[in-house]
Amino acid sequence: MEMTIGESGRSVLGRPGGERRTTELAMAIVAAVLLSSCQTSEVLSGAEFDPTSALMSSGDVSKSDLDQGKLQFMNGNYGLAEKHFRKAVELRQDNAEALMGLAACYDRLGRFDLADRAYSQLLKVAGRQPRIVNNMGYSHYLRGEKAKARKLLLEARAALPGDEMIEANLALLDRS
Known part of the structure; x- marks a missing residue:
């Protein structure tokens, strides 16, 4: 592998055989994961919880x-x-x-x-x-x-x- 500068001016990791991965792709994946987790928490924030669940059984979360x-x-x-x-x-x-x-x-x-x-x-x-x-x-x-x-x-x-x-x-x- 070798590190070069791509057309966008950012670092590009090159692999033999012509495949290239950019830091932009990695950042896009990270951003997608973070955004999807935010959406999940928003969906769950309105959910009702079962008081018999394992999280609630002790009565004292601490x-x-x-x-x-x-x-x-x-x-x-x-x-x-x-x-x-x-x-x-x-x-x-x-x-x-x-x-x-x-x-x-x-x-x-x-x-x-x-x-x-x-x-x-x-x-x-x-x-x-x-x-x-x-x-x-x-x-x-x-x-x-x-x-x-x-x-x-x-x-x-x-x-x-x-x-x-x-x-x-x-x-x-x-x-x-």
Whole structure:
């Protein structure tokens, strides 16, 4: 194959035997595919959907991403977990569990600015719950902000006395 300039001034890929394909032909095919997909979506936009279909069966479109986020987080794949938790939040903005996972991922990735945003959104959705406050305390521990971490962890302990995770985080803070 050889590349030459065709009559239109565009690159032409030549094959032995005289066959030529132009970039214009490729672009026309791509444009046709894109236009046909637009028409399909316009046709489907007025369609009625069967509530028993596989897409609607769970009732929560964000559940699959939430489950994948949890799995990736447990395996220490915080970047992949973040992707799934973020997608779950995009699909359902009031998903407190996905917001908690997203904030925890940002903590593990050292993106505390994004963690703070996720915690802020989580507090608006779920209120100031002890487990959320615990995670916020751990976040500040990771940043090296021990006084802020202690204040939040003690608040969580007061609201949920004897909780193992809160006690473990306080012990971790005491050892540091």
